[in-house]
Amino acid sequence: MLVLGIETSCDETAVGIVEDRLTLRANVIASQVERHAPYGGVVPEVAARAHLELLQPTLDRALADAGCTLDDLDAIAVTHGPGLVGALLVGVAGAKGLALATGLPLVGVNHLRAHVEVAQLEFGQLEPPLVALVVSGGHTSLVRMDADGSFRQLGATIDDAAGEAFDKIARFLGLPFPGGPEIDRIARRGDPRAFDFPRAMSNDGTHDFSLSGLKTAVIRQLRRMEDAGEDVDVADVAASFQEAIVDVQLEKTLAAAAGEGVGTVTLAGGVAANSRLRGRMQEACDAQGLRLLVPSPGLCTDNGAMVAASGANLLAAGAVAPLGLEVDPNLPLAGAGSPG
Numbered sequence: 001m002l003v004l005g006i007e008t009s010c011d012e013t014a015v016g017i018v019e020d021r022l023t024l025r026a027n028v029i030a031s032q033v034e035r036h037a038p039y040g041g042v043v044p045e046v047a048a049r050a051h052l053e054l055l056q057p058t059l060d061r062a063l064a065d066a067g068c069t070l071d072d073l074d075a076i077a078v079t080h081g082p083g084l085v086g087a088l089l090v091g092v093a094g095a096k097g098l099a100l101a102t103g104l105p106l107v108g109v110n111h112l113r114a115h116v117e118v119a120q121l122e123f124g125q126l127e128p129p130l131v132a133l134v135v136s137g138g139h140t141s142l143v144r145m146d147a148d149g150s151f152r153q154l155g156a157t158i159d160d161a162a163g164e165a166f167d168k169i170a171r172f173l174g175l176p177f178p179g180g181p182e183i184d185r186i187a188r189r190g191d192p193r194a195f196d197f198p199r200a201m202s203n204d205g206t207h208d209f210s211l212s213g214l215k216t217a218v219i220r221q222l223r224r225m226e227d228a229g230e231d232v233d234v235a236d237v238a239a240s241f242q243e244a245i246v247d248v249q250l251e252k253t254l255a256a257a258a259g260e261g262v263g264t265v266t267l268a269g270g271v272a273a274n275s276r277l278r279g280r281m282q283e284a285c286d287a288q289g290l291r292l293l294v295p296s297p298g299l300c301t302d303n304g305a306m307v308a309a310s311g312a313n314l315l316a317a318g319a320v321a322p323l324g325l326e327v328d329p330n331l332p333l334a335g336a337g338s339p340g
């Protein structure tokens, strides 16, 4: 069974192809980073326009990489939310066109679930119940996945998403967009204990996060040092900021796993590519006897393979979408078109 997955919810135009739910056949990503970099963030209109231009060539390359044609496919899966409305519309319109032209079933995929389910391409069939930390540019949440494929949100950020915080602080440190990978790289040379930044909502008994106070504290610290004429050690600030984020994510994820009584934890979303988070989460899970599944960095950031994998699961469960499938920029985790 070959499922094609189209992802256009934010600033990556991506097409992936997955065979029999677990085998990656193609994963092509046309990044728009250079188009958004001059603005220091993703510009929705620029993203939608770029998706229009890049979708067809990305699709062609994915089919070529997988060595197949549209005739060989069994379904067309597409992210229909959450995400930027204009960006989502391009992918969904493209998927509908393909489904109509080929007569193949259309499957509507939830972007957040896809971030979690992509792990099956590297670790084989997932064995829920599990707790997933979904950390990306737009989301920071802890979710529970159950054996029937259903998802439930345990908690989420009450303000900024982790990736958003990484990108904003990077901008203040004069680092290029997107800032997450830059902070990750520079922090390796810095002292994570150089500054004691706040760990909001740590050990408060909830599964929620708050990151805006941390962001403000880092910006204040930078201004204070500049006003005092002190040299800013960018590596120390980056390392201390990153450590504060990682500390809270670690503590909250382990508390959720314990509270839910699960033996498996997964990391998902762009920020799961962060080397410090991956390393420390591995140590912590080893110490607690938890199994940790962390996809390769290229499968953590937005990609089409995750949509194809999630779409293949839905197809197997009989969840085919109508050709009238709509985009939903705020699609909840237990959204339409999906079991659970």
Ligand code: KG4
Binding pocket: 010, 135, 136, 137, 138, 139, 162, 163, 164, 166, 167, 178, 179, 180, 181, 184, 269, 270, 271, 272, 273, 274, 275, 300, 301, 302
């Ligand atoms: O999942 P994703 O590709 O797109 C969304 O759905 O938002 O996540 C993108 C976010 C960006 O904020 C980016 O800076 C962050 O993930 N990111 C990282 C790293 N790689 C990407 N943050 C920290 N460390 C990284 N290595």
Ligand code: ZN
Binding pocket: 111, 115, 136, 137, 269, 270, 301, 302
């Ligand atoms: Zn994402």
